[in-house]
């Protein structure tokens with residue numbers, strides 16, 4: 001096989017990532033480990049000596065994709081027999097050894113809480129051509145020193161503050177894959193935030209499967225948000241994913257008081273029917289969820305809210321589904337991520353009787369999505385004429401000299417501009433709106449100072 005001119009000592013790597021933000025950041029940690037071991041990124045997958053699939057198993061489709069992707073590597077492996085293919089992330093944790101039975105192409109299986117083993121496992125495979133598995137729960141991704149991660153360039157950085165989930169939602173595989181909750185010590189979080197700021201990032205997204213349950217000594221998430229205010233150049237702070245039952249008044253007050261905390265919250269509700277919420281064991285009622293929303297809106301006026309909905313949970317009746325539609329009308333979310341229920345082996349809901357036809361579930365999903373598009377279009381149109389601060393991500397997918405950025409409320413804005421503005425703050429006037437994004441035109445200074453941002457809030 002033709003090799004690039006200067007081959008790094010250990011070889012080249014490629015990481016493909018599925019799933020949530022937690023996984024995206026774990027891939028940055030895996031990349032950091034590979035670079036410490038002398039690997040460098042491969043410009044093209046055909047040049048890779050190591051391919052890692054960092055996988056998600058939250059729904060069956062995500063898991064299936066991993067195995068079909070593995071199959072697609074056969075020609076690469078035939079051309080380069082020393083190519084090492086690793087399966088990491090949640091499918092690795094759930095399937096363990098059986099990954100090897102499902103695909104003869106995988107060489108190693110590494111769980112999300114054991115990532116530090118990666119370099120040693122690669123050595124083992126190289127030396128002995130064995131197939132190591134490590135599913136240890138050593139909290140590696142929490143203890144991982146942040147500066148070792150190879151973060152994507154840009155203005156936005158992830159920072160893992162907690163991992164795992166102690167909840168017992170009956171549909172969810174995550175407690176089985178990510179294990180029990182563990183938090184990163186608050187001084188460590190602060191140190192990492194300072195490092196990230198010194199590296200030039202302007203926005204930090206704190207990550208945890210149940211981030212509202214963050215706890216370090218006497219510091220809860222609200223205290224952590226307040227503590228992070230001292231990192232001056234971090235002008236935007238977000239956190240995900242919130243669980244409604246853990247969204248305390250302290251957290252809401254911190255959102256109100258801290259200038260850098262963005263006015264957006266992702267607050268998964270899953271269903272609008274109390275009976276379904278009970279079968280899901282979510283630990284809150286529709287009323288309690290709505291109270292939280294009211295509380296958020298009274299403390300942080302204009303806050304944008306997004307949510308997750310599962311359609312077709314076992315036994316969901318037309319009446320229960322109608323309750324979800326009515327919740328969407330009542331709350332008017334700014335964004336909704338909706339999914340067809342996917343049975344996950346080993347979860348309590350897998351044993352529940354279903355009885356709803358797949359076609360019916362699909363029709364419900366389509367109805368829900370159509371309603372939400374209407375709501376989003378209405379909400380976005382109300383912003384036309386307003387001035388927003390955006391942080392530029394880079395060139396827009398639409399091309400044609402367009403760039404894209406996000407408002408503090410996490411709305412996507414496309415506007416004419418130069419991709420070199422990536423990482424800069426800009427003031428834009430919103431000139432038109434669609435259901436999923438806004439169109440803007442630049443106005444005012446390209447870079448605001450902190451005092452100005454506080455006024456906008």
Ligand code: 5AD
Pocket residue numbers: 058059171172173268270308309310339340341342343344
């Ligand atoms: N089926 C469908 N969707 C699921 N989610 C979690 N588990 C399942 C499942 N078994 C959804 C939830 C969660 C999001 C990350 O994925 O809505 O909030």
Ligand code: SF4
Pocket residue numbers: 018019020021022023055056057058089090173174177178209
């Ligand atoms: Fe997927 Fe959940 Fe694992 Fe994230 S934690 S990768 S969403 S299964």
